[in-house]
Amino acid sequence: MVGSAVVEIVKMKKEMMRKIAFGYSTRCNIRCEHCVAADDARKNEKMKLCRAKEIIAELAAAGVRGISFTAGEPLLYLDDIAELVSLCREYEIYTRVVTNSFWAKSADLADSYTLLLKESGLSQLRLSYSRWHQKNVPRHHIVNAAESCQKAGLDYFVSFVTDFSEDDDGYEQYLREQKLLFFPEPVIFSGRAQSFERSALRTDYQENCCSMNPYLAPSLDMYACCDAGSHFTRTNFFHLGNLKDNTIEEMFRKSEGNSLYNHIRSTGITAIASFAGFRAREIVGYRKCELCEKMFNSPELLGALEKEAESGLKSWHR
Template identity: 25%
Template structure:
């Protein structure tokens, strides 16, 4: 079942970060039509109801289109969805502009604000912007998140937090939020919840050979994927992909186009795909081992994390062969009575 949608509202960005997996830049023009985007929200609302259904707006830099995004946040809120915007904080250049932007987002109904931090971002955005944005979000009652992109040559996290001006005592791992979000005594506004993601060899990140740490397949963390099928992504042209990770921006993950087919039909197509089911239940690393993918790779092949394994397996294996292997792995899974392990059950 679809738990939420990730809207890649635009691929335009004020920055040209070296790690960007989708090649965003000021020169990109791909942007959703606002009317079509509102229709996509309505399509999500027509699916069977579930609690905590969420919509995330990302890109690119979605807040280059502040009023359009606020229109969509307002629409999503009226439909009962939680909302998040992922942004690099370029707009928080002064206290006045920061407060005006955050208050505009709050009036629209935004529930979560996620800010990106890394050495790649600091080339284009002053880290102090993030500190101003986080402070303004707390004062307006918006849940605050920090998405830190790490690499082996990068600064320590304490240095990143110091540049932002974020006290270490406010920082909690995002897992803490997921575990306690429904506890009425948990003060989520008192914390900034951090997700740490390693730089990956996707998009411009493919050229960061000295920054991306890689491991042999047997050393890559093997866990079920909580994104695939649950949190698909929408490209600006209406194409729906089965996973909102940038590794999923490839043809084997494309399900169809929401302008041409109902979301319910695309959801059924995802649910009936044995490869996606196996990735959700046992994980891409497990499936890669079971399918013999390692034997097909070049000697000494290395992977940054399980999403990298997933992309290489999906793009480097015959689809019919991979489906057959996935059915076999699912049969063993069923015989063993293995539960579907969910790391997170919600997108936000």
């Protein structure tokens, strides 16, 4: 009885912490070479607003407490997103919008967007910035958007996407000079960035655990990974199902009950790769998401790891 009670407590905690990346549309008004959310084969898709509202109600019933509106450029549909954010507020769901700031051409225009989002109940605005984004969107848009958030009392941060090369030094310095709140985030070599040249990146030998927040696409497909999971085309390892055939609750439980997923969350990519036979010097040369792709998008290696998920991997990492 004690054991089952503990399991239920853990399950409840997991459900209380449920978060999801919500892809309302794959449409974007710019075409960045590094975009993980798109590749040349993809077509623009968009949910119907009424269906998106139904899904948010289902997410709330499943215990989701955080939604990040992402995928394409969400604010191409400003009124729709504001309506969905307002609905999330009714369900007491924390909301974030990821945007390229195309709309912040002037201080006044930026204010009109942030004020509507703030009044709708948005919790945070995440401003995407990089040497690739800024080929399409002038960097002063980022400043306008950030300053507008500050005036409106809306939480924000700049997501500075980088491959950690010297090419990014000037872009980082600009953020510092403008005194903007920013966090560096690594390029993920998937989507359009799949063809990028990989420069050597040596780091300490880290666990590389991943929280693996799920991603719901406009097609109503749900993936266990919010970053590159939809690009694992050889194995579909992270695909949880589609809302036409499964409920939100069923797909969350599938994600939370998968032994190999849980090893990624707790044991970490590094230990799994070591168990799979990767040399330590190889492991530190890969980015986390790239190492994940090497293992889990290989049908042979994935099959072997799935067989060991309940026994070998558990004994390997204590």
